[in-house]
Amino acid sequence: MSSFRLSRDVILGFALVALVGVVSMRFPAFASVKSLSSVFNDTSILIILALGQMAVILTRCIDLSMASNLALVGMCTAMLNAIMPALPIPLLVIIAMILGALLGCVNGLLVWKLDIPPIVVTLGTLTIFRGIIFLISDGQWVNAHEMSPTFKALPRSSFLGLPVLSWFAVVSIAGMFVLLTRTPQGRALYAVGGHPNAAVYTGINVGRTRFNAFVLSGALAGIAGYLWVSRYAVAYVDIAAGFELDVVAACVIGGISIAGGIGTVAGAVLGALFLGVIKNALPVVDISPFWQQAISGSAIIIAVIFNARSERRAGRIILKQAEQV
Amino acid sequence: MNGTDTKQAIVVPDRLRSPLARAVTSWEFLLLFVGIFIFFLNTQASPYFLDPWNLSDATFNFTEKAMIAFAMALVIISGEIDLSVASIIALVSTCMGFLVQLGVDTPGLVAAAIVVGAACGAFNGFLVAVLGLPSIVVTIGTLSLFRGIAYIVLGDKAYSGYPDSFAFFGQGYVWWVITFEMVLFAVIALMFYLLLHRTSFGRSTIAIGNNPTAALFAGIRVSRVKFILFVLTGVMSAIAAVCLTSRLGSTRPSIAVGWELEIVTMVVLGGVNILGGSGTIPGVVIAAIVMGMVTFGLGLLNVPGIVMSVFIGLLLIGVIALPIVIKRARHRVAN
Numbered sequence: 157m158s159s160f161r162l163s164r165d166v167i168l169g170f171a172l173v174a175l176v177g178v179v180s181m182r183f184p185a186f187a188s189v190k191s192l193s194s195v196f197n198d199t200s201i202l203i204i205l206a207l208g209q210m211a212v213i214l215t216r217c218i219d220l221s222m223a224s225n226l227a228l229v230g231m232c233t234a235m236l237n238a239i240m241p242a243l244p245i246p247l248l249v250i251i252a253m254i255l256g257a258l259l260g261c262v263n264g265l266l267v268w269k270l271d272i273p274p275i276v277v278t279l280g281t282l283t284i285f286r287g288i289i290f291l292i293s294d295g296q297w298v299n300a301h302e303m304s305p306t307f308k309a310l311p312r313s314s315f316l317g318l319p320v321l322s323w324f325a326v327v328s329i330a331g332m333f334v335l336l337t338r339t340p341q342g343r344a345l346y347a348v349g350g351h352p353n354a355a356v357y358t359g360i361n362v363g364r365t366r367f368n369a370f371v372l373s374g375a376l377a378g379i380a381g382y383l384w385v386s387r388y389a390v391a392y393v394d395i396a397a398g399f400e401l402d403v404v405a406a407c408v409i410g411g412i413s414i415a416g417g418i419g420t421v422a423g424a425v426l427g428a429l430f431l432g433v434i435k436n437a438l439p440v441v442d443i444s445p446f447w448q449q450a451i452s453g454s455a456i457i458i459a460v461i462f463n464a465r466s467e468r469r470a471g472r473i474i475l476k477q478a479e480q481v
Numbered sequence: 482m483n484g485t486d487t488k489q490a491i492v493v494p495d496r497l498r499s500p501l502a503r504a505v506t507s508w509e510f511l512l513l514f515v516g517i518f519i520f521f522l523n524t525q526a527s528p529y530f531l532d533p534w535n536l537s538d539a540t541f542n543f544t545e546k547a548m549i550a551f552a553m554a555l556v557i558i559s560g561e562i563d564l565s566v567a568s569i570i571a572l573v574s575t576c577m578g579f580l581v582q583l584g585v586d587t588p589g590l591v592a593a594a595i596v597v598g599a600a601c602g603a604f605n606g607f608l609v610a611v612l613g614l615p616s617i618v619v620t621i622g623t624l625s626l627f628r629g630i631a632y633i634v635l636g637d638k639a640y641s642g643y644p645d646s647f648a649f650f651g652q653g654y655v656w657w658v659i660t661f662e663m664v665l666f667a668v669i670a671l672m673f674y675l676l677l678h679r680t681s682f683g684r685s686t687i688a689i690g691n692n693p694t695a696a697l698f699a700g701i702r703v704s705r706v707k708f709i710l711f712v713l714t715g716v717m718s719a720i721a722a723v724c725l726t727s728r729l730g731s732t733r734p735s736i737a738v739g740w741e742l743e744i745v746t747m748v749v750l751g752g753v754n755i756l757g758g759s760g761t762i763p764g765v766v767i768a769a770i771v772m773g774m775v776t777f778g779l780g781l782l783n784v785p786g787i788v789m790s791v792f793i794g795l796l797l798i799g800v801i802a803l804p805i806v807i808k809r810a811r812h813r814v815a816n
Contacts, residue, residue, distance in 0.1 A: 218617070272801050273755050275562070275617065279742055280798040287791030295785070393787065401621055414618045446636045446734075450629025456622030457608065464614050 164411050165422045172430055179437040186440055193318065199432030200325035201387075203425055204380045205399070206406040207332045208373030210424040213407055215348045215366045216416030217267060217274035222377045223399035224285035225259045229381030231289045234298040234307075234391035241304035248307070249382055256378015257371050259285060264370030268363035282400065289393045300389040311387045321383055328376065333421045345369060349416025405452050406431055409459040430455070508752035508804075509764045516771040523778035530781060537658035541728065543747075543773030544662040545721040546740060547765070550747040551673040552717040554765045556710050557748055558677075560690040560757030561609060561616035563711060566718045567740035568627035569601045573722035575631040578640025578732035587646045594719045601627055602715020606708035624741070631734040641731040651728025662724055669717070674762040686710065690757030746797040747772055755801070772796075 180187035205222050212219040233252045236243065259281070266277040300308065311321035318326070336342035347355040348365045355362055385391045410427025412419030434451055438444075497503075504510060523530045530536075549566050556563050576597045577590045585593070605623055609616045653661040677683035685706050688696040697703050726732055751768030753760030772793070779789050 266798065266802065270802050270805050272798065272805070276745075276749060276755050276801055277798060279745060280794040283742065283790040283794035284798075287787050287794065290785065290787040291791070295787075401625060404618070404621055405625070408618055408622075414615045444633070444636065446632040447629070449625050449632055453622050453625025453627070453629050456625060457619065460614050460618045460622065461608070461612065464612065 165420055165426060168409070168411065168423065168426045168430070172426055172433065175430070175433050175437070179433075179441060183440050186437065193322070195432055195436045196325070196429070197319050197322045198436060199428055200321045201380045201383055202399075202402060202406055202432060203325045203428040204328045204376050204383070205403045206410070206424045206428040207328050207421065208376035209403045209407050210410075210412050210419055210421070211332070211336075211345055211369040212274075212366075212373045213349075213404075213412050213414060214345045214416055214419055215362075215369045216352065217366055217369065218278065218404070218414070219260075219263060219370060219373045220275065220278040220400045220404075221259070221263060221281040221285055222373060222403055223396040224282045224289075225256055225374055225377040226381040226384055226399070227393070227395045227397070228259065228285045228289050229255045229378040230385035230395060231293055231298065231381075231391045231393075233382045234303060234385045235293065237304055237307045238298055238302040241307075245306050245310050249379065252378045252382040253375045254378070256381060257375040260371040260374015260377070261367075263374065264367035267370065268367040274366075286393065286397075293391075293393065295393060298385075298391040303386070303389060308386050308389050311383055321387060324379065324383060328379075329421060329425055332424075336421060341365075341368065346417055349413075349418075351417070402431060402452065405456045408456050408463070411459070411463055413463060414460075427459075509761060509767055512750070512752065512764065512767045512771060516767055516774065519771060519774045519778065523774060523781070526778055527781040530778070533658045537660060537663075539773060539777040540660065540663050540666075542777050543769040544660075544666040545724050545728075546744050546747060547666055547769035548669050548721045548724075549714070549717050549740075550744045550751070550765050550769060551669060551762060552710070552714040553744050554748045554751065554753050554760055554762065555673070555677060555683075555686055556616075556714055557745075557753050557755060558690045558757055558760045559686045559707055559710055560693065561707060561710070562620065562745070563605060563616065563714050564620040564741045564745075565601070565605060565623040565627055566714060566744060567737045568624045568631075569598055569715055569718035570722040570725060570737040570740065571631040571734055572601060572627040573597050573719045574726045574732040574736050575634050575640070575734065577643075577723070577726055579634065581640060581643055587644055590643075590647060591650075591723055594723050595716055598715040598717075598719020598722065599712050600715070601718070602712040603708070605715070606711030609711060610704040610707035628734065628738075631736075635732070635734045639731050639733045643727065643730060647727050648730065649727070651724045651726070662728075665720075665724070669720075670762060670766050677762050682706065682709075687758060690754075690759070692758075743772070743793060746793055749797060750800050 176187055176192070185191060205226070209219055209222060229252050232255055233248055236251070237248065263274070263277055263281055266272050267274050311319060311324075313320050315323055334342075336345065344355070344360045344365045345368075347358065347360055348362050352362050355365075384396060388395070406428040407419070407424055408414065408427070409430050410419065410423035410425070412423055412427075431452055434455070435448060438448060438451075553563060553566065573594045577594055580590055580593055601623070605616075605620055608614050608619045608623075650661060655661055655664050677686065685696065685701045688699065688701060689703050689706060693703050722737075725737060729736070747768050748760070748765055749755055750772065751760065751765035753765065775792060775796070776789050779792065
C-alpha cells in the first residue's frame with residue numbers, strides 16, 4: 157500500500173512540475189527560485205489549513221468552519237493588538253492558537269458527545285463564527301495603522317533566507333509529518349477513518365480521536381488567523397470568506413480520501429501548492445483572475461474522479477457484490 | 482452509527498399509538514408550535530407585522546429557497562447532498578442574462594433556464610450516481626465550477642434589461658396580496674408531497690436512504706433514482722433562479738451566494754435526517770415558513786443579516802442536538 161500511495165504523490169508532484177514547466181515556457185522567470193519561493197510563501201496559509209483539514213478528513217469528518225475560525229481568531233488578535241500594542245507577538249501567536257483550538261473544541265464536542273454529523277456541525281459553526289466577528293467588531297475594520305509595527309512585521313521578516321510566514325508552514329509540515337507517521341495518535345487518525353468499528357476493537361476511542369482532530373485543525377486555523385491578518389494588515393468580517401472550499405479542494409487534489417483513512421502530508425502540501433501555482437500563474441499568463449474559481453472547481457472534480465479510480469478496494473471478495481444497474 | 486448503542490433496550494409495544502398521539506408528538510407539530518410562537522413574537526415586535534402587504538412581502542424570504550429545499554429534501558433523504566444549488570442559480574441566471582442581450586424573449590429565457598438547470602443537475606447526477614463519487618466533494622467541486630463559469634462570463638459586470646413580461650415571475654401578483662411565487666410555492670409543495678409520500682418513486686428514495694444495498698436487492702434502480710433526484714434539484718434551482726432574477730431584475734455572478742447553507746438548514750430543520758432515510762415534505766414547508774418568519778421578524782427589528790445567520794446556525798445545530806439530548810436524558814431516566 158505504501159509504495160502505491162507514494163506513487164500517487166509522485167504523480168501529483170510530476171503534474172505540479174509540468175504545470176510550472178508549461179508556465180515557464182512562456183515566462184522563464186516564473187521557474188526561478190525567487191519566484192517559486194514567493195509562490196510557496198503565498199500558499200503557506202493554505203498549506204497550514206490543508207494540514208489541519210487533512211487530520212479531520214482522515215477520521216471521516218470534515219471541517220467547513222476553518223475559514224470562519226481563521227477570520228474570528230484573526231479579528232480577535234487584531235483587536236487585542238490594537239488595544240494592547242505592548243503584548244509580545246509570540247504570546248499573541250500562542251493566544252491565537254489557543255483561541256482557535258477552543259473553537260475547534262466546540263466542533264469536536266458536538267461531533268464527539270452529541271454524534272451530530274460533522275458537516276452539519278461545521279456548516280452551523282461556519283455561520284456562527286462569522287456572525288460573532290460582526291458582533292465583537294460591530295462591523296468595523298481593524299486597519300493597518302491600528303496595528304503595531306511588530307505585529308505586521310513578523311510574517312514578512314526573513315529568517316535563514318525564508319520569510320517567517322514560510323517557516324510557519326515548514327514547521328507545520330514537519331510537525332504534521334511526525335504526528336501522522338511517528339506517533340500512536342497519528343495512527344489512530346488513520347485507523348478511525350479506515351474502519352471505525354475495527355478501531356474501537358483495537359482500543360481506540362473513536363469520538364475522542366475525532367475531537368482531537370478538530371482541536372488540531374482549530375489550532376492551525378487560529379495560527380493561520382494571526383498570519384492572515386498580519387500579512388494583509390487588515391481585519392474585517394469577510395476575510396477569507398469561502399476559503400474553506402479551497403482548503404477542502406487542496407486536500408481532495410492531494411489525494412486525501414473524503415471517505416477517511418487515506419492521505420499523506422506530502423499529498424496535502426502538493427495539493428495546496430497545485431492551487432497556489434495556478435493562482436500565481438494566472439496573472440503571469442494573462443488570464444483573468446475570474447477564471448480561478450472555475451479552474452479550482454474543475455481540479456476538484458478531476459481529482460475526485462482520479463482518487464476514486466485508485467481507491468477502489470482490492471480486498472478479498474467474500475460475497476459477490478451486486479452489479480450496480 | 483447513530484444510536485446503535487441505545488438500541489438494545491427496545492420494548493416492542495403490543496399496539497401502535499393512536500394516530501392523534503403520533504401526530505401531536507411529531508416533529509412537524511413541534512415545529513408548527515414554534516412557528517406560531519415566532520409569529521406571535523413578531524406581532525409583538527412590530528405593529529406593522531400583521532399588515533397583509535407586509536406578510537405578503539415576508540414570503541419572498543423563503544419561497545425561492547423552499548422550492549429548492551423540496552428537491553434537496555429528497556436528495557438528502559436518499560443519502561446524498563447537493564451543495565451546488567446556489568451556484569446553479571448563478572449559472573442559470575447568467576445564461577438568461579446572456580440570452581437577453583441576444584434579444585430572446587420571456588418564454589425562451591424560461592426554457593433555456595430549465596435546460597441549463599437540468600444539465601447542471603445531470604452533471605452532478607452523472608458524477609454521483611453513475612461514477613459513484615461522494616456527493617459532498619463532487620458538489621463542492623461543481624459549486625466552484627458553476628459559479629466560476631458565471632464569473633468568467635460576467636467578471637465584475639452585471640446583466641440587466643430583462644423584458645417587462647419577465648418581471649411577472651418575481652414581482653407579479655395573482656390576486657390581491659397573493660404573489661405568483663406563493664402560488665408556485667404551493668403548487669410545487671403539493672407536487673413534492675405527492676412525489677415523496679404517494680408514489681413508488683418516493684418510497685424508493687426513502688428505501689435508498691435507509692440502506693442502498695438492500696434497496697438494490699429489492700429491485701430498485703438506485704443509480705437511476707439518484708440521477709433523477711439530482712436532475713430534479715437542478716431544475717428546481719433553475720425555477721428558483723427565474724423567480725430570483727425576475728425579482729432582482731439583474732444578474733451578478735454573486736447572486737444567491739451562500740444559499741446552499743440556508744437551504745440545507747431549512748431541510749434539516751424540517752425534520753429530514755441528514756444521514757438519509759427519513760423526512761417529510763410538510764415538515765420542510767413548515768420549516769421554510771418558520772425560517773422566513775425568523776429572518777423577517779429580525780429584519781423588522783433592524784437586526785443585520787450577518788447576526789441573523791448566527792441565529793440560523795444556532796437553529797441548525799440546536800434542532801439536531803435537542804432530540805439527541807432529550808433521547809439521552811430519557812434513556813438515562815429509563816435506566
